[in-house]
Structure formats: C-alpha cells, structure tokens
Amino acid sequence: MSTCEHVASLPVPEPSPRTPEGCEECLRDGTRWVHLRLCLACGHVGCCDSSPMRHASAHAADEKHPVIRSFEPGEDWRWCFVDELIV
Template identity: 50%
Template sequence: MECRTFGWTWKRLMACLTCGWVACSNDSPGRHAREHYQETDHPVAASLEPGAPWRWCYVHGRPV
C-alpha cells in the first residue's frame, strides 16, 4: 500500500466495487481511494471495516 511507503496510517480502507482495488479513504492522509476513482472512473467503494457496511459514491459525493 502506498501509504506505508510514506509512513502514513489510514483511518479506513476502502475496496473498489468495480475492480477490487484496496486503498485508503478520503479521511486518510493519502486519499488513495479518491485517486483511484479519478484515474479509473470506478464510482463506488465500500469500507473494509468489520461490521461497517458503508459505501461511498464518488460521482454523487455521498454514502449509498
């Protein structure tokens, strides 16, 4: 994970629901899930936190 290269920690890990890419959330220093969306246009990511079925839509900028 790119965050570890910089010594950053993340708040939450997100999985892209289109391709499965795992990246840090928007509230993490790297914001790598958003970067993935900007590069690929894959619109929805889901939290990998146990017991937290949370999904974010980058197109609409809100949870879904």
C-alpha cells in the same frame, strides 16, 4: 440510503480485495492509513479521505471507478463519488 445508476454496473459478486492486509499504495510506499475502502469495480483497497494520502479517492478519480464500500469490520455502507451519495 439512495441509489444511483453506477450501482447497476457493479460486478456480481463483488471483486476480491487485491491487498486485504491494507491500502495498496500505503503498503507499497510505507505510509499510514486511518480507514480502508474497497473499490467495487476492481477490488483496489485504498485509504479514506481522513488518511494523509487519500488513496481511495485518487483511485476513483484516476480509474473512473465510482463506487466504494467501507473495508472496515462491522461497516457495510457504499459511497458513489460521482453522485456523492451513500448507496
């Protein structure tokens, strides 16, 4: 696992998920997701890039929130979109 400068700016503790039941936009729009990701800047729950709508990536780009973590049970990895690294 690597580190990047974006990890240092993350809030502690990490934000609570805004929609723990699923992807915020998919729930609103009635679309489906494959896997979920949690934005570590604000708690947005979005769907992964294997999902049709790719809401986690869109959120990261729109809001300039670079680091997410898996929101899947049993997974604890983090990804920085800017540095394209598992951190």
